[in-house]
Amino acid sequence: MEKQNYTIRSYCSIRDRSIRVNGNNFFDADPSAPLGDFLKSAYRKLGVDYPKFHKMDGLCKAIFIAAELITRESGPYEQHMALLFANRSSSYLSDNRHANDVFMPGNPVASPSTFVYTLPNIAMGEISIRHQLQSENVFFIFDSYLPEFLVPYANATLDSQRFERSALCGWTEVTEETCDLLLYRIGASGYLPHSIAQLERLYNKEDE
């Protein structure tokens, strides 16, 4: 297995009703704005025509927006790019909504469109459809942002040479009203080191 040094080509953060790409502001909203309205406004600002966005749950919407901005900054995604995501709450938003449907007295049938989002890796499926990716993916559930795990895991994945030495990775925690997301694209031709220390800095916005 040939080991390489990988670099970060582009990154996007969504937190506190603010979206930043490579450290530059893309969209800000009032911190008290409902998360759903904030994500919808960001989608409108993207200027893409993708009606399926409106059917997605909050987790998918946030990841969709970040993935869209990263490819704009760093070029089209490689078809066999690996997807390595993690969060704390999995797909709890949709799970909870579906459970409420199922257990609601007098409700004959739960909503199929809620049910389809009751797995976190559906979000990776959504961006794979959008960007025509045919890669493998994995979604980890951790207590907190954990670059100590993701960096060596991503390096080993790319060293295996099955994924065009390219990956989209990150932390994607979305709850009813909060979004804590850092997505980053790694490969051979980036401008920041793909290291634990660098990812700590990006997450804490120390480079901005």
Place this chain on the structure above:
Amino acid sequence: MSELTQELKAKIIAQLNLEDLTVADLDDHTPLFGDGLGLDSIDALELIVMLDKSYGIKLSDPKEGRKVFETIQTMADFIEANRT
């Protein structure tokens, strides 16, 4: 019948989160699937649930659904003939 088609359009837009459409954008005879509204298989399931919840109609034969969900008008015709 016109009242029912209008009601159906509003329900479909709300139920399927067709954010960019209004009732006025939907024609009674526009195909719901394929080149028309471009609905997908999950939307089809959602329409089946809507028939059950809103009109008390259970669709048990999937083949029947293909005809029923062709357009707003075919849905309205089916509801008129079967609602409880």
